[in-house]
Amino acid sequence: MAELAIEAIGLAKGFKEVEALKGVDFRVERGASFALVGPDGAGKTTAIRLLCGLLKPDSGRVSVFGAGPAEPAAKAKLGYLSQRFSLYGDLSADENIAFFAEIHGRRNYASRRDELLEFTRLSPFRDRLASKLSGGMRQKLALACALVHEPELLLMDEPTTGVDPVSRREFWEIVAGLSRGGMTVVAATPYLDEAERFDSVGMLDEGRFLALGSPRQLKEGFGWTVVEIACADARRVARILSSEEARGAGVAAAQAFGDRVDIFAGDGEAARRYALSALAREGLAVASSRIAAPSLENVFMQLLGGTKG
Amino acid sequence: MDAIAVEGLVKRFGTFVAVDGISFAVPEGSVFGLLGANGAGKSTAIRMLCGLLEPSSGRASVAGIDVAADPEGVKRSIGYMSQRFSLYEDLTVIENIRFFAGLYAISRRKVETEAERVLALIGLAGREGSLAGELPGGFKQRLALGCALLHAPKVLFLDEPTAGVDPLARRRFWDIIYEVADSGSTVLVTTHYLDEAEYCATVTLMHAGRIVAKGSPAGLKAERFPGAMLEVDCDRPAEAIAALAADGRIEEASLFGSRLHAALAPGLGDREDAEETVRAALAAAGFAVRSVERIPPSLEDVFIRVISESAKGGPL
Numbered sequence: 286m287a288e289l290a291i292e293a294i295g296l297a298k299g300f301k302e303v304e305a306l307k308g309v310d311f312r313v314e315r316g317a318s319f320a321l322v323g324p325d326g327a328g329k330t331t332a333i334r335l336l337c338g339l340l341k342p343d344s345g346r347v348s349v350f351g352a353g354p355a356e357p358a359a360k361a362k363l364g365y366l367s368q369r370f371s372l373y374g375d376l377s378a379d380e381n382i383a384f385f386a387e388i389h390g391r392r393n394y395a396s397r398r399d400e401l402l403e404f405t406r407l408s409p410f411r412d413r414l415a416s417k418l419s420g421g422m423r424q425k426l427a428l429a430c431a432l433v434h435e436p437e438l439l440l441m442d443e444p445t446t447g448v449d450p451v452s453r454r455e456f457w458e459i460v461a462g463l464s465r466g467g468m469t470v471v472a473a474t475p476y477l478d479e480a481e482r483f484d485s486v487g488m489l490d491e492g493r494f495l496a497l498g499s500p501r502q503l504k505e506g507f508g509w510t511v512v513e514i515a516c517a518d519a520r521r522v523a524r525i526l527s528s529e530e531a532r533g534a535g536v537a538a539a540q541a542f543g544d545r546v547d548i549f550a551g552d553g554e555a556a557r558r559y560a561l562s563a564l565a566r567e568g569l570a571v572a573s574s575r576i577a578a579p580s581l582e583n584v585f586m587q588l589l590g591g592t593k594g
Numbered sequence: 595m596d597a598i599a600v601e602g603l604v605k606r607f608g609t610f611v612a613v614d615g616i617s618f619a620v621p622e623g624s625v626f627g628l629l630g631a632n633g634a635g636k637s638t639a640i641r642m643l644c645g646l647l648e649p650s651s652g653r654a655s656v657a658g659i660d661v662a663a664d665p666e667g668v669k670r671s672i673g674y675m676s677q678r679f680s681l682y683e684d685l686t687v688i689e690n691i692r693f694f695a696g697l698y699a700i701s702r703r704k705v706e707t708e709a710e711r712v713l714a715l716i717g718l719a720g721r722e723g724s725l726a727g728e729l730p731g732g733f734k735q736r737l738a739l740g741c742a743l744l745h746a747p748k749v750l751f752l753d754e755p756t757a758g759v760d761p762l763a764r765r766r767f768w769d770i771i772y773e774v775a776d777s778g779s780t781v782l783v784t785t786h787y788l789d790e791a792e793y794c795a796t797v798t799l800m801h802a803g804r805i806v807a808k809g810s811p812a813g814l815k816a817e818r819f820p821g822a823m824l825e826v827d828c829d830r831p832a833e834a835i836a837a838l839a840a841d842g843r844i845e846e847a848s849l850f851g852s853r854l855h856a857a858l859a860p861g862l863g864d865r866e867d868a869e870e871t872v873r874a875a876l877a878a879a880g881f882a883v884r885s886v887e888r889i890p891p892s893l894e895d896v897f898i899r900v901i902s903e904s905a906k907g908g909p910l
Contacts, residue, residue, distance in 0.1 A: 318851060318852070323760070324731075324732075324759075324760030324762070324763065325730070325731040325759070325760065326730070326731070327760075419632070419633075420632060446757075447757075449631035449632050449786045450631065450786060450788055450894050450897050450898060451631055451897075451898060451901055452631075453894075454894070454898055457851075458848070458849060461849045461850075461851060461852075464851070464852065465831075465832050465849075475759070475760060476789075477761060478789065478892065478894070481850070481851070482850055482851030482853075483851055484851065484852055501885075513890075515812050519795070520772050520775070520776060540765070541768075541772060542792045542793055542811070543625060543627070543791075543792060543793050543794040543795040543796070543797070543810065543811050544795050544796075544810040544811055544812050544813075545811075545812060572812070573812075577890065578887060578888070578889065582761050582789075585761055586761050586762055586765065589760070589761070589762045590762065
């Protein structure tokens with residue numbers, strides 16, 4: 286079996302009135318990537334903070350490359366990018382990296398710094414004050430600072446909140462490059478489309494895993510077939526396909542989007558035939574319809590709906 | 595009738611042109627998305643439409659009112675809710691509603707009936723006495739929406755309304771927005787979170803002050819990605835990109851975590867052909883393929899393609 290980067294057993298942590306994590310187990314192999322997804326308050330941030338040794342568990346244990354996360358042996362191998370990354374606005378990009386290098390006791394960091402600036406495509410901006418960088422650039426600079434001591438495990442807490450789509454995609458490409466170089470990557474994110482990029486995903490809610498597995502395994506566990514119906518009056522179509530009659534015909538649920546309705550059914554083909562005839566009867570035009578692969582969002586919605594009624 | 599009509603709208607700040615001659619129309623009762631990265635000009639455009647900022651040139655009318663001629667009239671006809679909404683956390687649900695009703699100068703006589711209508715709409719009836727600060731995130735957001743709907747605005751502006759919210763709460767929020775639209779109000783959403791844009795019937799994409807793409811989400815996907823899009827799980831994916839890029843039938847290949855996304859040239863025929871093309875290209879180059887699956891392009895894929903084309907001076 287491959288070497289474990291992280292092993293968490295029965296990990297639990299409570300605060301004043303909330304049990305943030307209620308005993309979770311997971312393992313991440315060296316070089317793998319793992320995403321923690323879940324709603325606000327699900328326990329994602331608590332889990333990340335336990336993994337980087339900022340919090341101590343109430344019960345259970347976690348080890349990072351075989352050591353406790355607060356032990357020096359583990360600490361040196363950890364890089365942490367927090368939700369509200371703290372750069373010094375009145376220092377330049379270069380100076381910020383230098384500052385973090387010195388905190389980590391690195392002396393000869395000049396070449397590492399050049400490498401990081403190159404890697405994050407920030408070299409042209411190295412002399413610019415951090416406060417004058419765009420949001421996307423600040424985030425990449427924070428990543429560079431978290432990597433200055435050459436960690437083997439990168440922990441990130443909602444790293445792309447507030448970042449625009451172009452910067453967000455560039456960020457994940459940079460992270461993919463780190464993974465390819467052998468780094469273990471663990472990130473908390475509220476975005477299911479980001480979780481699709483990871484080797485395995487833990488879906489958290491109220492301090493427990495609702496599901497844990499690779500994106501493919503999680504989707505295979507989704508009980509329904511998704512049928513996408515592209516149509517003009519999506520809201521009306523969704524109402525028709527949420528009727529008693531539609532349920533009787535095997536349409537478990539219908540969700541309106543801007544210009545389409547997604548329906549969920551055990552037998553996708555039968556549901557599609559029913560939907561097309563029901564809509565034709567109402568005189569509603571359907572632009573196209575197709576069986577679609579479920580997304581992690583579909584899976585998560587189903588699991589959340591299942592626990593919350 | 596169009597609830598929002600914009601023609602050649604321009605806003606200059608000194609020599610900087612924040613909004614550079616945009617035009618669009620939003621039919622009454624529809625849900626419309628204005629998308630763009632930070633700095634694309636969305637906020638400036640919205641501020642003009644809300645009557646908060648005078649246009650440098652061009653025209654815009656909202657709910658039939660010209661924004662330059664009667665900005666105060668516009669403000670009375672619209673509702674506005676931002677992701678960074680401002681509720682009073684130490685006031686209860688009903689106190690927040692009464693406070694906002696006061697701001698909108700709703701008569702005392704009408705406040706209670708309007709409050710009742712809005713509480714039912716946002717699903718918070720029975721929670722009147724809860725402190726806003728103690729509500730879960732999704733509820734707070736619905737309360738903020740309720741406060742923006744108290745004066746029954748004809749046009750509702752939403753700025754990144756569900757950013758960072760979990761999918762179930764987001765779904766519930768949009769169900770309410772759809773009810774608002776069904777009752778005849780028009781909704782304009784600005785966001786750079788493209789999963790929110792999927793809920794809009796029509797979207798426009800702004801870049802550097804201009805509109806660079808316009809259409810329905812499905813229409814834009816079909817237009818920008820006429821060929822199939824595939825997700826590939828194979829050995830040494832980073833190196834496999836080069837093998838795919840060398841095949842003329844594959845327009846674009848990129849890493850997606852430990853997998854690859856490949857956009858194929860149009861006209862490869864049915865599903866099997868597209869998948870076979872990718873399998874064959876990889877097999878010929880010696881990469882073991884574990885799976886090839888067809889995936890729909892996302893609006894984010896569309897956004898990135900449009901932006902990179904306009905950066906290269908491509909078709910606009």
